[in-house]
Amino acid sequence: MSDTAAQPRSDGDESADSSTATDDPTDPDENQTAGPVSTGAESVVAALEAAGAKTAFGVQGGAIMPVYDALYDSSIRHVTMAHEQGAAHAADAYGVVAGEPGLCMATSGPGATNLVTGIADADMDSDAMLALTGQVPTEFVGNDAFQETDTVGVTRPITKHNYFAGGADTVGDTVGEAFELSRAGRPGPTLVDLPKDVTQDETDRTPGPATPPAGTDPDPNADPEAVEEAARAIEAAERPVCLFGGGVIKADASAEARTFARSYGIPVTTTMPGIGSFPEDDDLCLSWGGMHGTGYANLAITHTDCLIAVGTRFDDRLTGGIDTFAPEAEVIHVDIDPAEISKNVHADYPLVGDAGRVLDQLTAAVRDAPDAEAWRDRCEEWKETYPMTYATPDDEPLKPQFVVEAFDEATDDDTVVTTGVGQHQMWASQFWTYTEPRTWVSSHGLGTMGYGVPAAVGARVAADTMGEEDRDVVCFDGDGSFLMTMQELSVAVREELDITIAVLNNEYIGMVRQWQDAFYEGRHMASDYTWMPEFDKLAEAFGALGLRVDDYDEVAPAVEEALEYEGPAVIDFHVDPEENVLPMVPSGGANGKFAAAEDQL
Amino acid sequence: MSGDAPGVDGESRTTPEADSRPLPGEQPGPEEREHPAGRRNLEGIRIDPVVEAEQESRRAVISALVEDEPGVLARVSGLVSRRQFNIESLTVGPTTVDGHSRITMVVEETDSGIDQIEKQMAKLKPVISVGEVAGDAVTSELVLLKVEADDPAAVHAVSEMYDGRTVDAGPETITVELTGDKRSIDDALGAFDRFGIVEIARTGPTALARGNTPTAPGEKPGTAGEPTTHDD
Numbered sequence: 148m149s150d151t152a153a154q155p156r157s158d159g160d161e162s163a164d165s166s167t168a169t170d171d172p173t174d175p176d177e178n179q180t181a182g183p184v185s186t187g188a189e190s191v192v193a194a195l196e197a198a199g200a201k202t203a204f205g206v207q208g209g210a211i212m213p214v215y216d217a218l219y220d221s222s223i224r225h226v227t228m229a230h231e232q233g234a235a236h237a238a239d240a241y242g243v244v245a246g247e248p249g250l251c252m253a254t255s256g257p258g259a260t261n262l263v264t265g266i267a268d269a270d271m272d273s274d275a276m277l278a279l280t281g282q283v284p285t286e287f288v289g290n291d292a293f294q295e296t297d298t299v300g301v302t303r304p305i306t307k308h309n310y311f312a313g314g315a316d317t318v319g320d321t322v323g324e325a326f327e328l329s330r331a332g333r334p335g336p337t338l339v340d341l342p343k344d345v346t347q348d349e350t351d352r353t354p355g356p357a358t359p360p361a362g363t364d365p366d367p368n369a370d371p372e373a374v375e376e377a378a379r380a381i382e383a384a385e386r387p388v389c390l391f392g393g394g395v396i397k398a399d400a401s402a403e404a405r406t407f408a409r410s411y412g413i414p415v416t417t418t419m420p421g422i423g424s425f426p427e428d429d430d431l432c433l434s435w436g437g438m439h440g441t442g443y444a445n446l447a448i449t450h451t452d453c454l455i456a457v458g459t460r461f462d463d464r465l466t467g468g469i470d471t472f473a474p475e476a477e478v479i480h481v482d483i484d485p486a487e488i489s490k491n492v493h494a495d496y497p498l499v500g501d502a503g504r505v506l507d508q509l510t511a512a513v514r515d516a517p518d519a520e521a522w523r524d525r526c527e528e529w530k531e532t533y534p535m536t537y538a539t540p541d542d543e544p545l546k547p548q549f550v551v552e553a554f555d556e557a558t559d560d561d562t563v564v565t566t567g568v569g570q571h572q573m574w575a576s577q578f579w580t581y582t583e584p585r586t587w588v589s590s591h592g593l594g595t596m597g598y599g600v601p602a603a604v605g606a607r608v609a610a611d612t613m614g615e616e617d618r619d620v621v622c623f624d625g626d627g628s629f630l631m632t633m634q635e636l637s638v639a640v641r642e643e644l645d646i647t648i649a650v651l652n653n654e655y656i657g658m659v660r661q662w663q664d665a666f667y668e669g670r671h672m673a674s675d676y677t678w679m680p681e682f683d684k685l686a687e688a689f690g691a692l693g694l695r696v697d698d699y700d701e702v703a704p705a706v707e708e709a710l711e712y713e714g715p716a717v718i719d720f721h722v723d724p725e726e727n728v729l730p731m732v733p734s735g736g737a738n739g740k741f742a743a744a745e746d747q748l
Numbered sequence: 749m750s751g752d753a754p755g756v757d758g759e760s761r762t763t764p765e766a767d768s769r770p771l772p773g774e775q776p777g778p779e780e781r782e783h784p785a786g787r788r789n790l791e792g793i794r795i796d797p798v799v800e801a802e803q804e805s806r807r808a809v810i811s812a813l814v815e816d817e818p819g820v821l822a823r824v825s826g827l828v829s830r831r832q833f834n835i836e837s838l839t840v841g842p843t844t845v846d847g848h849s850r851i852t853m854v855v856e857e858t859d860s861g862i863d864q865i866e867k868q869m870a871k872l873k874p875v876i877s878v879g880e881v882a883g884d885a886v887t888s889e890l891v892l893l894k895v896e897a898d899d900p901a902a903v904h905a906v907s908e909m910y911d912g913r914t915v916d917a918g919p920e921t922i923t924v925e926l927t928g929d930k931r932s933i934d935d936a937l938g939a940f941d942r943f944g945i946v947e948i949a950r951t952g953p954t955a956l957a958r959g960n961t962p963t964a965p966g967e968k969p970g971t972a973g974e975p976t977t978h979d980d
Contacts, residue, residue: 300822303823311819360873362876446781449784461792470789474787476794484871485870488867489860490864492792493794531769533776534769537772538771546764739781739784741778742777744775747777
């Protein structure tokens with residue numbers, strides 16, 4: 148995180164762009180000159196090393212073998228995953244935690260198609276990631292050869308850009324460009340398809356320094372006049388609220404965001420990907436808004452007259468019905484991607500630029516804090532009226548929210564939390580108090596069940612690579628999500644990765660069950676598993692620590708034992724199958740009309 | 749949130765403790781809250797619900813300079829279909845610069861939709877420059893039209909009237925080439941209709957901006973090594 152935001156910067160600061168790590172010439176690991184090469188595959192690996200890649204996640208296979216062979220002597224650590232989807236999620240999570248593009252690899256055909264879910268996930272969440280896929284030799288392409296898939300065609304709509312490598316002489320430059328493009332401007336996944344002849348052919352062309360393509364590295368500063376106009380709107384606001392999105396975290400702009408909001412006493416909401424951009428234990432923080440966001444965040448967003456939205460794309464799970472989203476607010480929208488401006492919500496004050504830079508510009512441009520004391524009091528009242536609570540009657544089973552709180556209490560602030568998708572994900576985001584960026588690692592836009600376990604693998608490897616072996620990595624998973632990617636537990640055991648997986652097991656696709664109860668007259672079609680494996684025993688079979696918890700008094704000891712265990716641990720928490728995620732804004736509804744309890748739906 | 753949950757003071761809880769804060773079922777429902785009267789329309793623009801109507805769509809010509817690399821057309825057409833942009837036509841062809849192509853699209857969209865098409869296209873890596881052709885663009889399309897040859901003299905007369913050219917004449921059909929803007933083409937097709945149209949192939953309109961206005965934003969006609977004189 149940048150520490151340059153302690154003081155508001157002056158206008159017209161034209162110093163070099165610090166929004167991407169590649170621009171820092173003092174970083175010894177970045178952009179070294181590549182060494183001599185003899186094949187296309189060696190050129191690929193040399194380009195990756197020179198660009199600063201330290202870790203790759205992947206699965207071997209025929210068409211990618213030359214590249215793997217070239218990795219044999221490389222400084223890049225390769226983590227062999229159980230499934231290519233896991234490789235993509237692990238690379239994605241690695242990138243989120245490390246702040247560097249993740250790297251995943253797979254062979255042609257099924258290897259490449261198995262990556263697709265993870266690439267689409269990274270695309271929806273604007274995560275920097277490079278996927279390398281093997282391909283049949285160029286002369287067979289188009290012949291429906293063994294393990295041939297049109298990978299470039301399949302991944303075109305879910306990548307920032309993808310490449311079909313043209314020859315051994317240029318493939319290193321192509322891979323270097325794809326790596327840099329993934330983190331230039333608005334991050335996103337890129338892919339290079341590598342025909343086997345291209346990687347096998349001889350070349351002595353050393354790849355040049357990796358640079359993103361022309362025109363893809365945008366100006367980080369917003370138009371100063373537009374900043375001035377936005378500053379006047381902020382000064383005049385009576386009910387201002389910040390909405391910090393995932394872009395604040397990607398731009399390493401949490402310090403700038405904190406400075407801005409605290410300097411002018413503006414209450415803060417975040418989006419779900421923006422969790423951790425602003426400390427949730429700060430008095431100004433209203434936590435996150437949207438479908439299962441806090442009531443107070445949703446009320447603040449609904450009643451604000453000036454919404455300062457930074458690095459968010461106004462996803463429908465955040466906005467609810469557009470007609471009732473911040474309906475009386477002038478919208479200041481800061482984003483690095485001009486296409487997000489007025490895409491879903493009209494921006495009265497569009498500010499195109501890097502989140503950190505523009506927040507600094509705004510901090511410098513605002514002369515007087517808005518007169519918002521009454522508004523802050525009102526936000527505080529909402530916090531008291533609609534707190535995040537849950538009932539724990541004696542005659543009902545263990546509540547999943549309690550498990551999340553128990554882990555939060557037992558771990559430090561720098562703990563990384565990963566999740567699958569569903570009810571457990573919502574509880575993990577609601578009942579854990581996040582204070583630091585890059586500690587919340589989840590699948591937001593795509594909503595990929597099964598993200599949690601491979602993401603924990605990627606997060607653990609990232610923390611270890613950064614020399615932060617003491618950080619805890621906790622994965623909250625659902626029983627349904629865990630069943631989708633639990634084979635990656637084999638990787639965690641083999642690589643001796645210290646992760647703790649908390650399965651909030653309700654033997655349901657719980658979120659679907661909740662919707663069936665609310666909107667489908669309780670008809671539990673295909674959401675009720677009725678039978679689940681014993682996950683503690685399964686974990687033991689993998690060679691991990693396996694524990695089972697059914698009651699409140701077992702929670703704390705099990706949490707402690709799992710966290711202290713050196714290596715992967717799985718706790719199968721049998722939680723109340725009837726518990727619902729609340730509050731809830733019905734799909735397309737008004738955020739301000741969230742249901743605090745089931746009977747309000 | 750756990751930060752302000754009870755029982756945190758140093759000791760970890762083993763069982764849930766009494767919480768004085770209201771439980772979900774004790775919190776006010778939607779009807780008990782205040783709700784703002786304001787609204788936004790489908791484009792996310794704040795409106796006065798009483799007077800403001802929805803945006804109307806209009807026809808716009810969008811011109812893009814692109815690098816002529818494999819898959820560029822697939823990227824553009826994929827974008828258009830994925831984002832449900834309403835397009836009438838798309839043409840592509842070389843420019844005066846080697847390795848560049850011009851894509852011309854006619855779209856029927858609201859102002860917001862046109863803005864989105866331009867911005868999303870600009871994000872495609874091979875797209876060098878894109879924008880709506882400013883002002884009253886010069887547009888033209890080429891049509892090949894095959895009609896029945898029962899009355900060759902009449903076909904010829906209509907063809908002349910619309911500046912058409914007979915490109916093939918057989919005992920049963922006559923093929924005519926027409927060029928022009930949408931309106932003159934529509935008029936001509938109406939006139940040919942009575943002969944019996946057998947087949948038709950249209951390129952869709954392509955366009956240039958008038959006068960010194962660049963067709964795509966930032967485009968500098970006659971520069972970047974383009975062959976601008978007869979000596980080339």
